[in-house]
Amino acid sequence: MIVSGSAILEIEPRKGEAQLRDLLRAGDVWSVPATANAWFHCCEDQAASVIAFIGGREANTSDPGLCNPFADDTQGGSGFHHRLMAQPALDRPWGSLRVVEADAFCDPDALSAALIEVSPSSQTDLHWHLNTAVWSICLEGEGSLTQVPAGISPQTTFLKPGQVGHVPRAEGYYLRNDGQTMLTVLEIFRSDHYHDLSLHEWLAASSVESIAAHLCVDVGMIARLSHAGETQGRLSTRL
Structure with a gap:
């Protein structure tokens, strides 16, 4: 990029x-x-x-001639x-998202990526990418990346321009903007497509208690993150 x-x-x-x-x-x-x-x-x-x-x-084909580079x-x-910046952004309660997937390129090994912008004092939903690990590169602003590994305490990496975070496959995490300007993060996925599972989607099919037990974290943490996402959603709707 x-x-x-x-x-x-x-x-x-x-x-x-x-x-x-x-x-x-x-x-x-x-x-x-x-x-x-x-x-x-x-x-x-x-x-x-x-x-x-x-x-x-891992490539599905070794023939780059399958697409037309012109x-x-x-x-x-x-x-x-x-x-990517000519592509309309997807609005989210916490900011915006632009996604590019492998089929945009003439490359059988192409990766997917997402450009994420988080508004000041906001945070993304706790979410999981079940198909790939994630590399998060901070481009602008200041914030944090909090990982929620199963069985151990959450781990937070503070972000500033040039800082890189890594989240293993299927590990929950969220981004938070701790500064006064937009937090901009480029996320790179070693997969041909973008897919995420948010906490709210998981809660729609399960209970707070069962999710907390599965992740080996405190019930209160899951409840707080869920409440934070709902509050941001209501504020966004009012605005």
Whole structure:
């Protein structure tokens, strides 16, 4: 992802094939197949801040020719990059969410990601990603990432720009904004799609007591997190 500035991404899909050239701006994300050669360079004298995650998921196919790298779409992509900030955000009681999944890219090993913005004094729901681990990279603001591992006390990592948190697969967690400005976090999933299970969805099918017993945490903690989410939802509706 380009965090700030702009850069040119050049790709040689396969040895000897014609090179592709993309201009990436702040908020753009990209994915390059393992079989391709790629390199960045800045535009003239402009600097760029870039986050690169090296490594993919287990591929279903090894043939990157299954998609057309020249195919354009409504987001202005070339098959290798996607204009995430041009995508409408999904409103949440605590802020907003933008999700990009693997099918946005011409890469059989592409990952999925989410750009999360949490409003001041708000927190996301306690939730789980059952299909993958999560890397949370703080881009702007200050806050915390609280993990709720089964059987042990919750663990909190304080976030500031450049701080990275890691949540194992199927472990509950939530993000909280402790600052005065928006907390912006890029989450990367080693999966081709985004899927989460929120505490409220779990509560709809089970009781606070059974969830607390399953996670080996205090009943009061689950009740407090549930109440916090409901309160934010009511405030959002009034606004």
